[in-house]
Amino acid sequence: MIVDYHMHLRNGREEIAHDTWSVEPFVEAARTARVDEIGFTEHVYYFRQTRSLWTVPYQTERCVYDLEAYVTAITGARERGLPVKLGLEVDYVTGREDETRELLAPYPWDYLLGSIHFIDGLGIDGKPRLLDAVGVDDGWRRYFETLAGAASSGLFDSLSHPDLVKIFGERAQSFDYDPVADAIAESGVAVEVSTAGLRKPVHELYPHPNFLAACRKRGVPVTLGSDAHSPDVVGRDFDRARELLRSVGYETVTVFERRQARQEPLG
Numbered sequence: 001m002i003v004d005y006h007m008h009l010r011n012g013r014e015e016i017a018h019d020t021w022s023v024e025p026f027v028e029a030a031r032t033a034r035v036d037e038i039g040f041t042e043h044v045y046y047f048r049q050t051r052s053l054w055t056v057p058y059q060t061e062r063c064v065y066d067l068e069a070y071v072t073a074i075t076g077a078r079e080r081g082l083p084v085k086l087g088l089e090v091d092y093v094t095g096r097e098d099e100t101r102e103l104l105a106p107y108p109w110d111y112l113l114g115s116i117h118f119i120d121g122l123g124i125d126g127k128p129r130l131l132d133a134v135g136v137d138d139g140w141r142r143y144f145e146t147l148a149g150a151a152s153s154g155l156f157d158s159l160s161h162p163d164l165v166k167i168f169g170e171r172a173q174s175f176d177y178d179p180v181a182d183a184i185a186e187s188g189v190a191v192e193v194s195t196a197g198l199r200k201p202v203h204e205l206y207p208h209p210n211f212l213a214a215c216r217k218r219g220v221p222v223t224l225g226s227d228a229h230s231p232d233v234v235g236r237d238f239d240r241a242r243e244l245l246r247s248v249g250y251e252t253v254t255v256f257e258r259r260q261a262r263q264e265p266l267g
């Protein structure tokens with residue numbers, strides 16, 4: 001089994017289009033790419049229902065779409081028997097766990113991805129950047145502390161692009177993945193192997209093989225994601241992701257249904 005559990009629903013002009021008909025080109029593309037099941041994971045901050053969570057202008061400026069419409073677009077396709085799952089890419093904000101949980105509780109998610117794009121108003125993949133403000137070593141330390149917090153929060157089913165902090169190729173002098181892998185293992189959350197990093201300045205899969213090996217050693221489950229914003233990217237470079245997974249000993253992938261996880265043999 002191969003799943004692509006990270007993509008953003010867009011129309012043919014790559015505009016946000018939370019409607020059932022925009023789902024179908026993604027399903028078609030998945031079939032072509034031999035991906036068995038896909039999951040849509042729109043950014044949580046695009047929805048006006050989540051407005052109260054945000055303080056960063058990048059996020060507050062974007063809360064204009066209706067979460068109900070998004071959910072209906074995906075569940076409509078799901079009910080028609082298409083191999084699609086309802087997910088959301090949720091920014092983790094330290095200290096706002098209860099509010100995040102309450103805001104998202106009413107919807108029939110198959111899974112929630114936990115992401116860290118900002119820490120204390122500073123961007124990981126956007127400006128103004130955390131690493132410019134505090135330096136690479138400290139930026140890495142803070143990023144992974146926050147990731148451990150995201151794991152321990154229990155809010156998420158999988159952690160997306162888990163070492164996003166390396167996106168521009170900057171690396172801490174030396175880094176020990178054991179503490180964050182311990183927190184992840186203890187929480188039961190999965191980690192995503194993402195091919196998006198191959199299309200970024202770092203030109204690498206997320207996460208680093210050493211990080212993934214630390215997860216494997218502790219029995220942490222995995223998902224796969226392309227982070228596609230258009231159908232042609234669905235399943236992109238999944239041969240590379242599979243190779244990485246197998247190289248550290250993974251033989252199964254996680255399938256989510258209404259926030260229940262099960263393992264399927266990795267195809």
Ligand SMILES: [Zn+2]
Pocket residue numbers: 089115117160161
């Ligand atoms: Zn992301």
Ligand SMILES: [Zn+2]
Pocket residue numbers: 006007008089227
């Ligand atoms: Zn994404």
